[in-house]
Amino acid sequence: MRFGIEFVPDTAFWQTVGHGILSEKYGFDFIWITDHFNNRNVYVILSLIANYTDRVYLGPGVTNPYLTHPAFIASSIASLDRVSGGRAVVGLGAGDRVTLGYLGVERKKPLRAIRECVEILRAFFRGERVSYQGEIFNVQSASISYKPLRKIPIYIGAQGPKMLALAAEIGDGILINASHPIDFRFAMEHIKKGLERAGKRKEDIDIAAYTSFSVDENPEKARKAAIPVVAFITAGSPKIVLERHDIPEEAAESIREALKAGKFKEAFSQVTDDMIEAFTIYGTPEDCVKKVEELVDIGITQLVVGSPIGKRKRKAMKLISEHVIPKLKEEFRG
Ligand code: F42
Numbered sequence: 515m516r517f518g519i520e521f522v523p524d525t526a527f528w529q530t531v532g533h534g535i536l537s538e539k540y541g542f543d544f545i546w547i548t549d550h551f552n553n554r555n556v557y558v559i560l561s562l563i564a565n566y567t568d569r570v571y572l573g574p575g576v577t578n579p580y581l582t583h584p585a586f587i588a589s590s591i592a593s594l595d596r597v598s599g600g601r602a603v604v605g606l607g608a609g610d611r612v613t614l615g616y617l618g619v620e621r622k623k624p625l626r627a628i629r630e631c632v633e634i635l636r637a638f639f640r641g642e643r644v645s646y647q648g649e650i651f652n653v654q655s656a657s658i659s660y661k662p663l664r665k666i667p668i669y670i671g672a673q674g675p676k677m678l679a680l681a682a683e684i685g686d687g688i689l690i691n692a693s694h695p696i697d698f699r700f701a702m703e704h705i706k707k708g709l710e711r712a713g714k715r716k717e718d719i720d721i722a723a724y725t726s727f728s729v730d731e732n733p734e735k736a737r738k739a740a741i742p743v744v745a746f747i748t749a750g751s752p753k754i755v756l757e758r759h760d761i762p763e764e765a766a767e768s769i770r771e772a773l774k775a776g777k778f779k780e781a782f783s784q785v786t787d788d789m790i791e792a793f794t795i796y797g798t799p800e801d802c803v804k805k806v807e808e809l810v811d812i813g814i815t816q817l818v819v820g821s822p823i824g825k826r827k828r829k830a831m832k833l834i835s836e837h838v839i840p841k842l843k844e845e846f847r848g
Pocket of ligand 1: 547548549550575576577578606607608609610611613621622623624625626670671672673674675676677678689690691724
């Protein structure tokens with residue numbers, strides 16, 4: 515069992531870097547930094563964190579090949595691997611459709627784009643001169659003048675059935691953006707298909723629950739802290755996910771409209787208990803451990819604690835470090 519933490523670099527640089535330094539001290543194995551063009555640049559943040567840490571693995575969680583060409587992802591990751599002394603990992607995904615939309619970038623053939631990007635990344639990481647004629651990418655006799663220090667694991671962000679299967683087939687790990695057992699049971703079915711296709715075993719990949727997590731000694735505070743994040747997740751969830759949790763599409767639509775209009779208070783007031791249960795792991799450390807245990811039984815091998823983490827981030831990280839990680843490590847050794 516491994517432990518990761520996600521940070522959204524939307525505040526001052528020193529703040530995310532400080533959280534990164536604490537994460538290593540608190541026993542996390544991976545730091546994942548989200549990648550959206552409107553936030554602080556993911557590779558700048560990762561390099562700064564690399565400079566002040568020694569052990570923790572670091573990567574974008576997740577970058578996408580529409581806005582950043584695979585060659586540029588390869589050189590950024592190889593550079594990160596060198597400045598971190600061999601600790602870089604790649605988190606790759608199709609990209610957030612809404613964010614890409616602001617720039618007029620269309621997410622065409624996402625499955626194909628991810629497959630091609632992974633093939634190109636691996637060729638660059640091996641230090642080859644790369645010639646690759648794909649449907650989406652065309653690379654002609656290109657090389658990067660330095661290699662990463664080691665074989666770089668590639669994790670793929672996936673929720674949909676086809677992307678889950680593809681991630682299992684070609685990835686070294688999967689980052690599943692969900693928090694509820696229902697979603698992980700669904701995911702495992704499709705992961706199995708991808709593993710079979712590639713002749714791989716479940717032990718060959720790291721299956722991460724990339725959760726929305728909110729912990730506090732006072733469960734009500736943890737619940738309240740989760741509400742804004744749950745509003746955004748509900749608004750962004752595809753119909754099939756809402757149906758899986760019996761959340762009416764109209765309720766999600768109403769939150770979506772309020773968020774779009776910038777009426778955040780109105781949007782947050784419409785978040786229901788069902789939505790909170792569906793889209794976040796929240797409560798006291800003991801409550802959270804129980805919920806994660808269920809996910810481990812289903813098959814996850816990495817817990818990523820993501821936004822909000824808690825009402826007060828540092829306090830929540832300490833609670834996770836003292837009461838969540840040791841308990842789960844003791845139960846799920848190896
Ligand atoms: N996105 C970001 O932009 N930034 C982040 O920091 C970020 C973090 C993140 C962390 C974990 C995670 O799981 C996802 C994260 N994302 C982030 C979102 C990520 O970039 C992707 O948007 C998301 O993971 C993709 O979700 P998905 O698995 O549902 O895949 C989408 C593309 C989908 O529709 N999949 C369908 C499926 O069944 O899996 C398949 C769609 C399909 O069949 N497409 C066809 C094809 O060939 O590709 C044709 C479509 C066409 O173009 O006509």
